[in-house]
Amino acid sequence: MSKQNRENRSVSELVQAGLKRRYRAEKRFRLCGIAAIVISLLFLVILFADILGKGLPAFRQTHIRLNVFFDPAELSPETLARADYHGIVKKSCRSLFPEVTGRRQKKSLYKLVSAGAPYEIRKIVMTDSSLIGTIQELWLTAADDLDMLMKGTISRDPGGRFNNDQLAWIDRLEKDGRLRQQFNFTFFTSGDSRDPELAGILGALSGTVLSLLITLLLSFPIGVATAVYLEEFARKNRWSDFIEVNINNLAAVPSIIFGLLGLGIFINLFGLPRSAPLVGGLVLTLMTLPTIIISGRAALKSVPPSIREAALGVGASPMQTVIHHVLPLAMPGMLTGTIIGMARALGETAPLLMIGMVAFIVDIPKSFTAPATALPVQIYLWADSPERAFAEKTSAAIIILLIFLICMNASAVYLRRKFERRW
């Protein structure tokens, strides 16, 4: 017996000896877990901070105040649409700096004003032709390089984008109070442009809204109908198993394959117009359907059988049971699944690239068959542009896209919380 005691004691001593090491290992493991979460969230924070930091300056645009003389010799009421507004802008620049001579110097002076300034003047005088013959002080859009200078993105080093003359003129303009930064309305009211200071997201937003409208109108009814049929009416045989495997696979197919499908069938076989929101909407519908079907089936499964049996007991037909009793109770789950599917379709780029929505479209699309682009594709196109100012425009467009996504996901979470019923 004493030998057993001795052995028992040594076993418990052994355990005691190892405890410290095991507790340390436990702490290390726990710290690893916390570190993993912290690193992942850190990535998220860095991403958002980077996008916000790059994109917020894009919501302000530098303007120059020029004294514009609406010369009656140039502008007569008949030729108002085609007068030489470029010349008027150039004259206003020269009137501010009368000491500028020589062609090269004058060209550097004109570079401070945006290429769209003549069109702004044209619009003003065409709406109010009583201005002809007067001198007006107008705030016109500054060139993109000047805008970047004012925001500090490019430096004032003499060897940089601006020569010494231009820097001296810019300092004088600032001292005279002729430079100011205003809210960038152009970003929200104009379509794409090759000049960053004139580029906006209205065209891309309209294209996205039109495409998503088609996606919603097509995918919600078809998705709900499929979920209802598969869950309630289909007999459980090999055919329905096959459909179920099929839908699960479709949910995991890469999005670019749907683009190839759209290219091969909708554009080549059916002859639908390339780059139209109609085709974009159809491709996004096919992508969103599996998500809506899977979440719809889960929602229908969660309705307890007692509801169905009660309806059947009162004398309803199977179709009436489903449509009048089960479906309304499963509708919140289906709606949240639809919103999540729509949010995913909003951010998809690759399939839209395949069906041709990658062209440079300046006009705002007005119908489902007009050529259009979408917001994620616009972001992709701008990210490739060489001008420095496009980097901040791209980040600003990303901010708008993320705001939409946050709204949609927040509404899905809110709906889920509000209508969730525990049976």
Add this chain to the structure above:
Amino acid sequence: MTSLLPIILGVLAIVGYWLGRQRSRKVAAVGGGLVRLHSRPAYHGALTALWCSLPAAVIYGVWLVFESQIVTSLVVAGLPEHLQALPSDQLGLLLNDIHNLVSGNIVSQNSDSISAAAEHFSSLVSISHALLAVVMLGFAIVGIILALSRIKPSMQARDQVEKVVNVLLLICSTVAIFTTIGIVLSILFEALRFFQKIQLSDFLFGLKWSPQTAIRADQVGSSGAFGAIPVFTGTLMIAAIAMLVAVPLGLMSAIYLAEYAPRKVRTVVKPLLEILAGIPTVVYGFFAALTVAPLVRGFGASLGLDVSSESALVAGVVMGIMIIPFISSLSDDVITAVPQSLRDGSYGLGATRSETICRVVIPGALPGIVSGVLLAVSRAIGETMIVVMAAGLSANLTANPLQAVTTVTVQIVTLLVGDQEFDSAKTLAAFALGLLLFIVTLILNIIALQVVKKYREQCE
């Protein structure tokens, strides 16, 4: 005009519904009250609306699908002899001009015969539209009259309506099957055309990917090498780097959230990790190309390494960040599904928490975790925008993550967004790559789903 027709049909259907309901109420009143009817008045109204709208809608769809072909062939038959004998692509250009003239666009060439053909076209189209309107509305009204005449108390309107709804539901659920068939057919068809020009063994086992084909016979640089191995190794390398980042971070996050975290931390952190999955991939691509790549390049230069600005490392790391929530949420689900009895047994024997997790819970949840990793690999292989914006275009066969490589998805995008004609081997190569991508992701998904199914059977 034709866009008004569906609206008119809709209005007629509503009128038919109302008429059917009224008539059924009248018939019931004669017979002794609503209780004599087999089906409620709403079903009689619905049946009338269906009789009105369904045949007309079918006619509308079929008519529009075949209208342009029939009108075009009639116009071609009406062209003068010498124009009809043109080779098919020139005839196509001529038809384009006629279409442009009709819709008011700019034409490339104009002549009397083209203007005459354009007028012929517009007159045929207006005749066809007028005919369509008459036929559709005729069928709709005849349908309403027929349905109204058959309304009786004993008529089983509800059964008929429900049968129609059943058929409609069935048709909707075949859309998913047609999608898969469409994907397979469209990709297979074009890929087969590619394999007629390039050997399958060259494609699968060739080591050089340089998809140039000559537009003219004597063009320089027209060697077309279509060996896909460098492209696949690029994809696998970037996917491997992404997994190296995502699996440890995702798994440890899932373990902490499932086992250690207090309730409040879990309800806050889990949605935050889901946000990582909801950010569009184009945003990740922009972040990788404009922020991460210069940082990595500068860091590498300070260490003396030659890092390309489109290195596989950058694309892989950013893709890994995107995949973290996939692995984290899937692993979280399977870890919480492991029965508590297993954990309790382990604690009863004196194991610490980490030992329980490493030796009991994870082995128990391993099939689920493995299937989650497989699904994540499939997502990484099919990911497009991050690699299009952050990875390169030249097919390097290398194991060095600091060099630029290209992937299957990048090649598909570049080949199809470019400017070669659709028939050349260069553009068709994109479909061949797409076919292989589809097959690989399909196999991975099937294996993952099978593993989950077998695991669920084991547990129950």
